[in-house]
Amino acid sequence: MRTVYEKADVVPMIAEIFRDLGYEGTSLSRITERTGLGKGSLYHFFPGGKEEMAATVLAEVDGWFERFVFEPLRRDDPAQGIATMWAAVDDYFRSGGRVCLVGAFALDETRDRFATAIRGYFARWIEALRDALVRGGRDPADAALDAEEVVLGIQGALVLARALGDPAVFTRALDRLKDRL
């Protein structure tokens, strides 16, 4: 029996592993056991090894947010774009049951390895949200602070929800942030 994968099937599985275990906690053997792929296949898809796997995963996460969060914020009318963002965020983070890969990578020395990808993700999120708020009539200086506060609040809510083992913390925080905008 021989199961054949394509790279596109593999990336989300690996993403979930990095999300659960962090960069250093993720070993090739954990990846092989959770994906069913041998090292040969893994290195066929990712010649750069573990670092390329993580970089690809980061790019995929970034792509998802770009398409379902940042772009709607830029393109749609402000209220609509922001509503899309709330729904997408709640969905993506499974209402607090899932953690942010990019945020997790940011906390330890893994950040240095992927600094530009990590910075870019958050910077574009904040910028897109700020611009939407400004287009919606908010004072530019306030909008910048509000956007920062929303993104930071989401990250903090994920940390706290997981620390307390209580996803409801995330839902509550999201509601509060929603009300404030």
Next chain:
Amino acid sequence: MRTVYEKADVVPMIAEIFRDLGYEGTSLSRITERTGLGKGSLYHFFPGGKEEMAATVLAEVDGWFERFVFEPLRRDDPAQGIATMWAAVDDYFRSGGRVCLVGAFALDETRDRFATAIRGYFARWIEALRDALVRGGRDPADAALDAEEVVLGIQGALVLARALGDPAVFTRALDRLKDRL
């Protein structure tokens, strides 16, 4: 030449390593090179190995917050206790230049290993702050949400400050939270 340490000198050094590298990223060899202690000394102080080192470090961080944040919140008059908290937090996290060990441990599977310590740290913080707010006259239901929001906001600010490489994010967030209470 023979340098002799006491355990009390060693714990803060190890704490800083775990903070920088995370649990999985911290190896005994990194600890020996950054502390100057050989494995023998390390295992003399911590017979339980790496896990006991991390547990000790968590307990020390918890002790610090208990003494300089949670206790003042419970003991002092509310406004004073909260003021002490802001100063201690800003000081401890080096105005955004340092990350929260407990929050970092919470994000990956390391949380499972130290679940009760991690949950306890955040639960006691939120509880102490909530009670101080109630004693200060805030409606109990609002106080609970506000306390949660403050602790979560601090964690999020640390994540975002480090992700963007900009400690000012932390300072700004702290000011905002301060104003809101």
Next chain:
DNA sequence: CGTTCTCTGTACCGAACGGTAAACTGAAGT
């Protein structure tokens, strides 16, 4: 059929991992 190309399985490498054992050093206690 034969070739080509993508993907897989397995065996292997040196290095680093967490951890152990035991001999040693030096100061304090008697």
Next chain:
DNA sequence: ACTTCAGTTTACCGTTCGGTACAGAGAACG
């Protein structure tokens, strides 16, 4: 002086790490 004991040093253990090499499987195409 002799013991005791906290702390150090060094060598070593088995395992796992990330990474490599390479033969083989199987569909696609001529």
